[in-house]
Amino acid sequence: MKPMRPETEADLAKLVAGLENPVRIVGGGTRGIAGPYAEIETGALRGITLYEPGALTLVARAGTPLAEITATLEAEGQHLAFEPMDHRGLLGTQGEPTIGGVVAANISGPRRIQAGACRDFLLGVRYVDGRGQVIKNGGRVMKNVTGYDLVKLMGGSWGTLGVLTEVSLKVLPKPERVATLSVGVRDAGTAVRVLSTALRSPFEVTGAAYDPDAGKALLRVEGFAGSVAYRTGRLTAELSRFGEITEEAGADTLWAGIRDAHPFHGQDGDVWRLSVKPGDAAEVSARAEADQLLFDWGGGLVWLRVPKGTDLRARLGVFSGHATVVRADAETVARLGRFQPETAAVSTLTNGLRAKFDPRGLFNLGLMG
Amino acid sequence: MEMPKPSPDVLSRKSALVARLSRVLPEEAIIHDPAETRAYECDALTAYRCPPMLAVLPSSTQQVSDVLRICHDENVPVVPRGAGTSLAGGALPTADCVILGVARMNEVLEIDYDNRFIRVQTGRTNLSVTGAVEEEDFFYAPDPSSQLACAIAGNIAMNSGGAHCLKYGVTTNNLLGVTMVMMDGSVVEIGGAHLDAPGLDLLGVICGSEGQLGVVTEATLRILRKPEGARPVLMGFNDNEVAGQCVSDIIKSGILPVAIEFMDTLCIRACENFAHAGYPDCHALLIVEVEGSDAEIDYQLSKIIEIAKRHDPVELRESQSAEESAKIWLGRKSAFGAMGQLNDYMCLDGTIPVSALPTVLRRIGELSEEFGLPVGNVFHAGDGNMHPLILFDANKPGDLENCEAFGAEILKLCVDEGGCLTGEHGVGIEKRDLMAHQYSPADLDAQMAVKDVFDPKWLLNAAKVFPLDVSEPRRMAAE
Numbered sequence: 092m093k094p095m096r097p098e099t100e101a102d103l104a105k106l107v108a109g110l111e112n113p114v115r116i117v118g119g120g121t122r123g124i125a126g127p128y129a130e131i132e133t134g135a136l137r138g139i140t141l142y143e144p145g146a147l148t149l150v151a152r153a154g155t156p157l158a159e160i161t162a163t164l165e166a167e168g169q170h171l172a173f174e175p176m177d178h179r180g181l182l183g184t185q186g187e188p189t190i191g192g193v194v195a196a197n198i199s200g201p202r203r204i205q206a207g208a209c210r211d212f213l214l215g216v217r218y219v220d221g222r223g224q225v226i227k228n229g230g231r232v233m234k235n236v237t238g239y240d241l242v243k244l245m246g247g248s249w250g251t252l253g254v255l256t257e258v259s260l261k262v263l264p265k266p267e268r269v270a271t272l273s274v275g276v277r278d279a280g281t282a283v284r285v286l287s288t289a290l291r292s293p294f295e296v297t298g299a300a301y302d303p304d305a306g307k308a309l310l311r312v313e314g315f316a317g318s319v320a321y322r323t324g325r326l327t328a329e330l331s332r333f334g335e336i337t338e339e340a341g342a343d344t345l346w347a348g349i350r351d352a353h354p355f356h357g358q359d360g361d362v363w364r365l366s367v368k369p370g371d372a373a374e375v376s377a378r379a380e381a382d383q384l385l386f387d388w389g390g391g392l393v394w395l396r397v398p399k400g401t402d403l404r405a406r407l408g409v410f411s412g413h414a415t416v417v418r419a420d421a422e423t424v425a426r427l428g429r430f431q432p433e434t435a436a437v438s439t440l441t442n443g444l445r446a447k448f449d450p451r452g453l454f455n456l457g458l459m460g
Numbered sequence: 461m462e463m464p465k466p467s468p469d470v471l472s473r474k475s476a477l478v479a480r481l482s483r484v485l486p487e488e489a490i491i492h493d494p495a496e497t498r499a500y501e502c503d504a505l506t507a508y509r510c511p512p513m514l515a516v517l518p519s520s521t522q523q524v525s526d527v528l529r530i531c532h533d534e535n536v537p538v539v540p541r542g543a544g545t546s547l548a549g550g551a552l553p554t555a556d557c558v559i560l561g562v563a564r565m566n567e568v569l570e571i572d573y574d575n576r577f578i579r580v581q582t583g584r585t586n587l588s589v590t591g592a593v594e595e596e597d598f599f600y601a602p603d604p605s606s607q608l609a610c611a612i613a614g615n616i617a618m619n620s621g622g623a624h625c626l627k628y629g630v631t632t633n634n635l636l637g638v639t640m641v642m643m644d645g646s647v648v649e650i651g652g653a654h655l656d657a658p659g660l661d662l663l664g665v666i667c668g669s670e671g672q673l674g675v676v677t678e679a680t681l682r683i684l685r686k687p688e689g690a691r692p693v694l695m696g697f698n699d700n701e702v703a704g705q706c707v708s709d710i711i712k713s714g715i716l717p718v719a720i721e722f723m724d725t726l727c728i729r730a731c732e733n734f735a736h737a738g739y740p741d742c743h744a745l746l747i748v749e750v751e752g753s754d755a756e757i758d759y760q761l762s763k764i765i766e767i768a769k770r771h772d773p774v775e776l777r778e779s780q781s782a783e784e785s786a787k788i789w790l791g792r793k794s795a796f797g798a799m800g801q802l803n804d805y806m807c808l809d810g811t812i813p814v815s816a817l818p819t820v821l822r823r824i825g826e827l828s829e830e831f832g833l834p835v836g837n838v839f840h841a842g843d844g845n846m847h848p849l850i851l852f853d854a855n856k857p858g859d860l861e862n863c864e865a866f867g868a869e870i871l872k873l874c875v876d877e878g879g880c881l882t883g884e885h886g887v888g889i890e891k892r893d894l895m896a897h898q899y900s901p902a903d904l905d906a907q908m909a910v911k912d913v914f915d916p917k918w919l920l921n922a923a924k925v926f927p928l929d930v931s932e933p934r935r936m937a938a939e
């Protein structure tokens with residue numbers, strides 16, 4: 092079936108109002124998940140509608156390629172500070188990620204621990220709900236408590252509440268210089284202690300990762316050149332008791348690799364993301380008996396690779412946090428559920444909200460529960 | 461201000477309700493004597509008062525749950541209350557309501573420096589959260605000027621901000637999890653010490669929901685290590701537009717100050733007379749603060765000063781000492797007090813895109829002439845959050861109404877220029893009737909649908925946020 096590709100927000104609204112069967116919402120048109128559903132592509136809803144570097148704000152239609160936004164910001168020395176990951180290498184998919192897809196999945200990279208998640212930079216949304224109505228919430232200003240914050244609710248809703256048509260984002264200056272310190276460590280427990288020590292310092296670490304295969308705890312420091320030199324010096328002094336410290340070259344490539352889980356690319360098996368309290372990371376991830384691990388967010392995010400079809404949640408048992416399937420075949424995703432099951436109390440609320448926003452059950456059925 | 465008519469039926473069942481509540485609460489936690497309920501008749505929007513039918517002061521999540529279950533069962537409206545410092549009338553009672561105050565729930569439950577969070581009961585005051593972690597040089601970032609008094613409960617309900625949110629964000633960006641009691645008494649845990657939700661971001665919509673979705677009893681908050689130091693520079697300009705351009709140029713240069721505060725002539729003079737901070741007599745004053753080590757501060761301030769010099773400042777003063785920094789901030793921090801010396805005032809809270817600053821200030825000046833009331837402006841310039849302070853005389857008949865009409869015009873102007881009605885104080889009753897200016901009926905319906913899910917009977921703080929005529933069908937249907 093040919094995907095539907097509305098040209099304007101109004102067309103999209105009309106289309107949704109007339110839908111009789113459930114649909115999948117597709118951003119970049121790159122999805123690998125097959126399904127019985129017709130597709131609505133957002134790619135034609137494209138373009139940056141406002142960019143004010145002096146106010147740190149950008150507004151774009153949801154189908155705008157992420158690459159276009161990155162390039163526009165780059166020209167003014169700014170960027171999306173939450174560092175959305177590029178899933179293509181990990182998933183072996185192609186095409187252009189869209190800003191709508193990034194927002195819908197609340198995708199944030201290593202800077203999450205210091206700058207915040209995608210949802211923290213989301214200032215406003217426009218979307219089409221399940222009745223085919225155009226709704227707006229929030230706006231283009233940084234401080235806004237006017238009414239309920241549906242902006243947060245739409246961010247990370249994976250297209251299950253509505254089709255985003257436009258998003259406003261807070262942007263930030265791109266740092267002048269980036270440096271990476273690497274601390275040689277032998278085990279995950281020590282690695283997390285190194286990362287926590289750094290994150291407890293006043294030196295504004297913006298990346299804190301651990302690659303067990305390389306035996307390295309990695310710390311990123313960003314800012315003006317003089318300030319970066321000063322802070323890396325202070326951190327080196329504080330951390331030398333843990334192991335040998337070196338400065339790594341090629342910071343941009345290195346952190347893009349962590350953001351995209353690069354060590355997992357081209358490796359067989361299922362890939363999961365675990366969100367935990369950093370201090371629990373070593374112990375909880377050990378229960379997984381994973382083939383490969385990668386820690387980000389000071390230990391708060393653990394990437395795991397396990398044999399195909401593994402029920403990772405069963406291996407982990409009870410822990411505080413959640414585990415998400417990122418790469419697995421459709422059968423596994425269907426059997427285990429992409430997201431950690433919710434408690435009954437939370438599930439009552441989320442099902443209630445879905446029934447209100449999408450009363451006819453049209454959008455991305457089964458994707459979130 | 462119109463409020464829903466109290467229900468005679470509910471009022472007639474007062475003593476039965478007290479009897480039921482006294483089975484789950486100690487005697488002294490139930491306040492029903494009209495002489496004592498008066499203490500809860502208003503919040504910091506003191507122009508509007510109404511004593512509640514009852515006030516209860518539970519001391520645990522279990523007690524909150526018991527109270528709500530009973531009120532739900534009895535169809536009695538409930539208004540949650542923290543410290544009562546809302547400027548929007550968020551905690552204003554109705555005559556037939558139970559005020560549920562969380563002030564007695566002020567314990568620290570857990571501090572974890574390695575994982576950088578603190579868990580508290582929400583009756584705890586904002587400043588005492590920082591107080592609890594200061595010994596390890598940590599702090600809780602959102603810093604409303606009311607931080608000595610206001611509670612985390614109210615901060616979460618209003619998604620409160622502060623002077624340093626350009627760098628650190630507002631409450632929602634620093635809130636990791638909550639324990640919340642639903643109107644039917646059930647308890648939900650949302651979020652925790654880990655990051656991000658597995659499913660829908662319920663925490664995001666709870667924060668800023670003005671006490672309408674549930675009663676938040678515990679919160680997990682992100683704590684941060686204090687920077688090594690901070691220092692402000694003060695600059696004066698003879699033109700608002702130029703000051704606005706200077707702010708934009710600083711931001712474009714790649715520096716992210718922790719605070720950029722703006723004041724206009726009326727405020728500068730009032731603050732100077734009040735606090736003797738040594739402010740220059742000029743049209744626009746900026747205080748720009750940066751953080752870091754001494755050398756890092758020197759570097760950033762030198763860049764900022766270089767930019768400011770391009771805009772012909774009439775004054776440029778880099779603080780040379782802690783005393784001087786305190787003095788520079790003293791004037792700004794006493795702005796409300798200083799204006800209060802001149803007359804009664806009403807504090808507005810709209811946000812505008814920073815680029816609209818000159819247009820908005822010009823138009824506010826014109827409106828001030830039209831309404832015949834003076835207005836001073838203090839402003840978080842980095843993020844466009846304005847605080848116009850309109851001076852009026854509460855004892856002069858008609859002055860309050862005139863002032864409110866003037867305020868409404870300013871807020872509509874903020875919306876028309878691409879901004880919003882409220883940047884940090886919340887809608888409450890104060891901006892309720894202006895919501896239709898910012899949002900379409902469908903937009904408001906989408907928000908109210910959230911309340912339908914969390915509080916199907918519309919018993920929690922139901923007369924707030926949405927224009928009464930817009931929420932009426934839902935409130936009536938639920939009765």
Ligand SMILES: Cc1cc2nc3c(=O)[nH]c(=O)nc-3n(C[C@H](O)[C@H](O)[C@H](O)COP(=O)(O)OP(=O)(O)OC[C@H]3O[C@@H](n4cnc5c(N)ncnc54)[C@H](O)[C@@H]3O)c2cc1C
Nearest residue numbers: 116117118119120121122123191192195250254255417419
């Ligand atoms: C965490 C994660 C796990 C994945 N797992 C698999 C997998 O197991 N197998 C596989 O083949 N592929 C997987 N994918 C890939 C994904 O399905 C797509 O192939 C890829 O992300 C690009 O998809 P897209 O172009 O459809 O949408 P994207 O633009 O990437 O969209 C991502 C999500 O957002 C929604 N969305 C996009 N645009 C909008 C909008 N405007 N409004 C509302 N919702 C919108 C989509 O419906 C989808 O749920 C995964 C992606 C992610 C982020």
Ligand SMILES: Cc1cc2nc3c(=O)[nH]c(=O)nc-3n(C[C@H](O)[C@H](O)[C@H](O)COP(=O)(O)OP(=O)(O)OC[C@H]3O[C@@H](n4cnc5c(N)ncnc54)[C@H](O)[C@@H]3O)c2cc1C
Nearest residue numbers: 542543544545546550604605611614615617620621671676
């Ligand atoms: C002098 C002064 C300066 C101020 N400066 C600032 C400032 O800089 N920035 C800023 O953002 N605000 C400021 N405010 C406004 C006010 O302090 C904030 O809105 C504050 O967060 C209110 O907290 P509170 O505990 O006093 O809440 P209250 O006034 O008691 O209640 C506020 C709202 O929260 C709800 N609520 C209370 N407790 C709960 C609960 N447990 N669960 C659910 N809902 C609940 C209430 O129903 C009400 O809607 C200022 C106020 C004053 C008087």
